[in-house]
Amino acid sequence: xxxxxxxxxxxxxxxxxxxxxxxxxxxxxxxxxxxxxxxxxxxxxxxxxxxxxxxxxxxxxxxxxxxxxxxxxxxxxxxxxxxxxxxxxxxxxxxxxxxxxxxxxxxxxxxxxxxxxxxxxxxxxxxxxxxxx
Numbered sequence: 001x002x003x004x005x006x007x008x009x010x011x012x013x014x015x016x017x018x019x020x021x022x023x024x025x026x027x028x029x030x031x032x033x034x035x036x037x038x039x040x041x042x043x044x045x046x047x048x049x050x051x052x053x054x055x056x057x058x059x060x061x062x063x064x065x066x067x068x069x070x071x072x073x074x075x076x077x078x079x080x081x082x083x084x085x086x087x088x089x090x091x092x093x094x095x096x097x098x099x100x101x102x103x104x105x106x107x108x109x110x111x112x113x114x115x116x117x118x119x120x121x122x123x124x125x126x127x128x129x130x131x132x133x
Contacts, residue, residue, distance in 0.1 A: 021056035021085065028053075028096040050090045057085035059099065059109075062127060079112050079127035087121045097128060 028047035035043035062079045083097060097109040113127030 020058045023057050023059045023099050023101075024054055025057045025059075025083070025085070025097050025099045026054050027088070027091065028098070029090065029092070030094050047096055050088070050095070055085050055088070057083050057097075057099075059083050078129045080130045081109055081128045083109065083126040083128050085124055085126070087116065087124055091124060091126070097126075 027050040029050055031046040031048050036046060038044045060082050062082045091111065091114065093111055093114070095111040097111070098106060099109075100106050108131050109128035110131060111126050112129050115125040115127075117123060117125060
């Protein structure tokens with residue numbers, strides 16, 4: 001059996017070293033079309049898996065000074081995690097990430113910032129906010 005980085009679904013993807021990518025993540029984007037009514041006057045967001053749906057990534061607590069922004073004389077940041085992964089053109093500010101942490105707990109992150117270092121389209125650094133259930 002060949003290693004995961006020889007997976008045929010990853011063919012044509014940029015060649016980024018797998019070192020440090022220790023979490024398997026699943027990526028979801030909003031379903032195209034108008035939002036679905038929830039029956040109570042609001043709307044429900046529905047999501048579908050990206051193609052391919054999963055990838056390897058590094059997930060770390062966000063450094064406090066990265067992704068901060070000035071807001072009315074104070075500093076505000078909703079970013080709780082920094083996620084590094086291979087470049088994917090299908091990731092945007094509406095993307096949802098799910099993963100299982102080392103304790104076996106399922107967790108959900110929402111992309112709040114996207115960095116493409118050196119505009120090289122080799123890897124992405126995502127500033128994400130964790131949504132607690």
